[in-house]
Amino acid sequence: MGVAYSVGEVDHLYIFFVQWSPEIYYNKHDDGKNVMMVEPDTHVSVIDTLLSNPASKPWNIVTVKQQKSRLRSVCRSLDSQDLLPVLLNHSHVLKEHHLDKLVGHMPARTREYHWKLMYSTAEHGTSLKTLYRNMTDVDRPVLLVVKDMDNQVFGAFSSDPFKVSSCCYGTGETFLYSFSPDFQIFRWSGKNSYFIRGFLDSLQMGAGGGHFGLWLDADLHHGSSYSCNTFCNRPLSIHQDFIIQDVEVWTFI
Known part of the structure; x- marks a missing residue:
């Protein structure tokens, strides 16, 4: 089943995937510089590729509420250790x-x-x-x-x-x-x-x-x-x- 994205959503997803999987977007040139391999107008096709092939990265989907709860738990644990x-x-x-x-x-x-x-x-x-x-x-x-x-x-x-x-x-x-x-x-x-x-x-x-x-x-x-x-x-x-x-x-x- 297809998923519809607004322009803003596509841009945000693209930025996320660039940070998460830079190896897809960049490659080392002979002079050592990173060269972009994907043009900006191919945002949607790249995102669809990544979502259709999730095995390339281990994904763990959590809700915002779950993530906030995990962060609070970690902070409490670190605070407790620091105080001991x-x-x-x-x-x-x-x-x-x-x-x-x-x-x-x-x-x-x-x-x-x-x-x-x-x-x-x-x-x-x-x-x-x-x-x-x-x-x-x-x-x-x-x-x-x-x-x-x-x-x-x-x-x-x-x-x-x-x-x-x-x-x-x-x-x-x-x-x-x-x-x-x-x-x-x-x-x-x-x-x-x-x-x-x-x-x-x-x-x-x-x-x-x-x-x-x-x-x-x-x-x-x-x-x-x-x-x-x-x-x-x-x-x-x-x-x-x-x-x-x-x-x-x-x-x-």
Whole structure:
């Protein structure tokens, strides 16, 4: 069955085919220059030839809607890959989907930096003192990652490295987060400034209302998470009192 083309359609198709199959239109002359093999007034016959012999090129016909959807998907994929941070060390807890969710909520001053592992129970043993000691020379924010015995992952972003202190420290950049069961972050509520406090026998994040948002013991074996005024969070784990499987602390360099 024949197909009717307007003059404008023929011109547009011709330009497309010149770009798609230049070997049909041009050939190398002895002096190296491209010489046109098809005269402009033969547009229609050439187009008909190409359409009647599609085997010369692999064609994949898609709608405009399908193509736009594919482009959006590719862009999202590239954006996600570009955003994922580079981990300088292996993580026993963090997977790609954790990083993908977390990185978009990190303060701008931490982005485009590599992540360096400063403490890991898998590598340094289960000791809060060791965690503090490994923070001695750190002068930038840190990310606390906890995995409990129910394989729930949660933790906190701290504006300051963890240390033993006589009072609370930190800024409103600090937040709690949880992947249990779905990803959620809990930012500063503004109700108080009990962001972080370090003791030799415990690490506390968030307070008010009689509970801590996140609390870890000296042996990094037991922990708890309750709703607190600092972050107005829900418990980060499915159990308010939990047994710790892994702890990691990352910084940004």
